[in-house]
Amino acid sequence: MAYYIGVDIGGTNLKAGVVDDSGAILGEASVPTGADRPQDVVLQDILRAVRMSVEAAKIDPHEITAAGVGSPGVIDSVNGIVTYNNNLGWKNFAIGPKMSETLGVPVVLENDADAAALGEVVAGCAKGAKSAMIITLGTGVGSGFVIDEKIFRGCEFGHMVIAYGGRKCTCGRHGCFEAYCSATGLINMTKEAITEHPNSTLSEIAKREGVVSGHTVFAAADEQDPIAINIINEYTGYLACGLANLINGLQPEVIGVGGGIGKQGERLLVPLREKVIAEVYEGIKPKCAKIVSCTLGYKAGLIGAAMAAR
Amino acid sequence: MAYYIGVDIGGTNLKAGVVDDSGAILGEASVPTGADRPQDVVLQDILRAVRMSVEAAKIDPHEITAAGVGSPGVIDSVNGIVTYNNNLGWKNFAIGPKMSETLGVPVVLENDADAAALGEVVAGCAKGAKSAMIITLGTGVGSGFVIDEKIFRGCEFGHMVIAYGGRKCTCGRHGCFEAYCSATGLINMTKEAITEHPNSTLSEIAKREGVVSGHTVFAAADEQDPIAINIINEYTGYLACGLANLINGLQPEVIGVGGGIGKQGERLLVPLREKVIAEVYEGIKPKCAKIVSCTLGYKAGLIGAAMAAR
Numbered sequence A, B: 001m002a003y004y005i006g007v008d009i010g011g012t013n014l015k016a017g018v019v020d021d022s023g024a025i026l027g028e029a030s031v032p033t034g035a036d037r038p039q040d041v042v043l044q045d046i047l048r049a050v051r052m053s054v055e056a057a058k059i060d061p062h063e064i065t066a067a068g069v070g071s072p073g074v075i076d077s078v079n080g081i082v083t084y085n086n087n088l089g090w091k092n093f094a095i096g097p098k099m100s101e102t103l104g105v106p107v108v109l110e111n112d113a114d115a116a117a118l119g120e121v122v123a124g125c126a127k128g129a130k131s132a133m134i135i136t137l138g139t140g141v142g143s144g145f146v147i148d149e150k151i152f153r154g155c156e157f158g159h160m161v162i163a164y165g166g167r168k169c170t171c172g173r174h175g176c177f178e179a180y181c182s183a184t185g186l187i188n189m190t191k192e193a194i195t196e197h198p199n200s201t202l203s204e205i206a207k208r209e210g211v212v213s214g215h216t217v218f219a220a221a222d223e224q225d226p227i228a229i230n231i232i233n234e235y236t237g238y239l240a241c242g243l244a245n246l247i248n249g250l251q252p253e254v255i256g257v258g259g260g261i262g263k264q265g266e267r268l269l270v271p272l273r274e275k276v277i278a279e280v281y282e283g284i285k286p287k288c289a290k291i292v293s294c295t296l297g298y299k300a301g302l303i304g305a306a307m308a309a310r
Helices: A039-057 A095-103 A112-123 A177-181 A183-196 A201-209 A216-222 A226-250 A266-279 A282-287 A299-309 B039-057 B095-103 B112-123 B177-181 B183-196 B201-209 B216-222 B226-250 B266-279 B282-287 B299-309
Strands: A003-009 A013-020 A025-032 A064-071 A074-076 A081-085 A090-093 A107-111 A131-137 A141-147 A150-152 A254-258 A290-293 B003-009 B013-020 B025-032 B064-071 B074-076 B081-085 B090-093 B107-111 B131-137 B141-147 B150-152 B254-258 B290-293
Touching: A003 A039, A003 A112, A003 A299, A013 A039, A013 A299, A025 A039, A025 A299, A039 A064, A039 A090, A039 A095, A064 A095, A064 A112, A064 A299, A074 A107, A081 A095, A095 A107, A107 A112, A107 A299, A112 A131, A112 A141, A112 A150, A112 A254, A112 A299, A131 A226, A141 A177, A141 A226, A177 A183, A177 A226, A183 A201, A183 A216, A183 A226, A201 A216, A201 A226, A216 A226, A216 A266, A226 A254, A226 A266, A254 A266, A266 A290, B003 B039, B003 B112, B003 B299, B013 B039, B013 B299, B025 B039, B025 B299, B039 B064, B039 B090, B039 B095, B064 B095, B064 B112, B064 B299, B074 B107, B081 B095, B095 B107, B107 B112, B107 B299, B112 B131, B112 B141, B112 B150, B112 B254, B112 B299, B131 B226, B141 B177, B141 B226, B177 B183, B177 B226, B183 B201, B183 B216, B183 B226, B201 B216, B201 B226, B216 B226, B216 B266, B226 B254, B226 B266, B254 B266, B266 B290
Parallel strands: A003 A064, A064 A107, A131 A254, A254 A290, B003 B064, B064 B107, B131 B254, B254 B290
Antiparallel strands: A003 A013, A013 A025, A074 A081, A081 A090, A131 A141, A141 A150, B003 B013, B013 B025, B074 B081, B081 B090, B131 B141, B141 B150
8 A cells, every 4th residue: 555645735734644545534633834934944844744644644654655745825846846935934945855855755746726626636526527627715716627637737717807807806907706706705795785785684694793704695695685695696697607717618527616615515506507507608518517516625635735646 | 751631621621731740731732611511522522632632742642640630610539520510511420430441540530729729839839839829819719728739628718708797709608708809809899999980090991991800900000090009909908818817827838829810910919918918917927928929820720630640
């Protein structure tokens, strides 16, 4: 049996795990990532998490044949270097070569969204799919594209403009998919509606919860609030537009929807699928991507990083 | 030396050619395609064009190792069947197996835009590129994506919405890349401006030429007509939006711009490149795709079909 180390670097915690050929996690560990620390100190923490995960997995360390790391930021996969990560304060952090030196196995470095997409293809919602696009609806909109269980590196459709001259995006463009379909985008729509309709059920729920989240509008829709139903209708319209673009453009077999908003599951997917099929190009309709919820949650990145090393 | 047959099926003519390993055409022939004819009659004409091209190339037919066909319509590349072609009146036309039976060599069938893209990568504007996107600005907007000299099948970004709720497209969606950036889209913008400004230089040129084409607005801009300059500015804005989406999303090394509008060359590309770089995601700017004009014209499809068989 061959085992692989997977490391998923998050903004708050970094996780390491031992994964087998099927994508099952045999042991895992987590330590704080800690922003703005010397890179060698971070490296020691990564290696510590790896050791802890190997202990937890109760395997012989010699059976580990390779390791993979998923990291946010600008990634140079060829050389195993995180070129730039603004949030963590990293610049030219050679994680790959340095980990490889200590562990004595090859180490591959991938973008974290790409790694998570591979995880969902090997062991999650897109298991067995020849090609899959994983769309993460969180603070931003992430995208990962996997063909024949291989990552298509650098797939970044969050900054695809779907509404020319529309909402300003953090990237500087106007009308990006992310500006409308991220959790942030949905929260903005919700806040605007609350200001406009202060006496709606939606406003009441927001007041009761004390904060507007991506969930607020779905909770109000559950209580049949027409304002909330309208927002979900508008939101799924934009989301369907972006997904139909990707289906027309790349014809993935499966689209997995993840991230905070993805957790709404069928409440989101039922209206979404209906709108997507109406938008897809006629000749592609019969082979239109299956749209499903991601199933691995935070484990996707860890499993995918390990599977990238497989 | 190995030789390959390439066949490019157009709406008016079908062309066959003998192509060598480098993508050079050694001999070619053309016959009318003829819509709404029995498929076996069309097949005989394809084979006749192939024989003529082999004679023109003056090679020994036994040195031909494979053949490739580029066809418009819905293509089943796995089985070599044109599933559906509305313009030619074809349904389940098994071109691949039937040609293979007569020629005695393997035959591959590809979408015509895909074949043309491969042609430009092997022997044209994107020669040597690791990945290239070829965008054809004609009656519609075609797209072909080639990675490592292999066609990424089914890439159809003409029907990517860039302006949510915008201009109606022939596909039924609103705001497609094609609705704005095809020659048809540019002609529509030009006609609208002529109606609005009947005394402009643009209107005069259109009257003089007797027809509004994709070239009209460029001719008027050459004479410093501010109306025409505005249209080109607007048009290249939409075109830059679509290309920036593809660069952010897929990071091709080269984008080749072809079709009727592509023939404007640097008159189009100079303002286009400036707008594209402003729209591209910050981390991608340093490796932003090189934007060039396609160089093979009608030969791209023929060469690419042959190279798909290589």
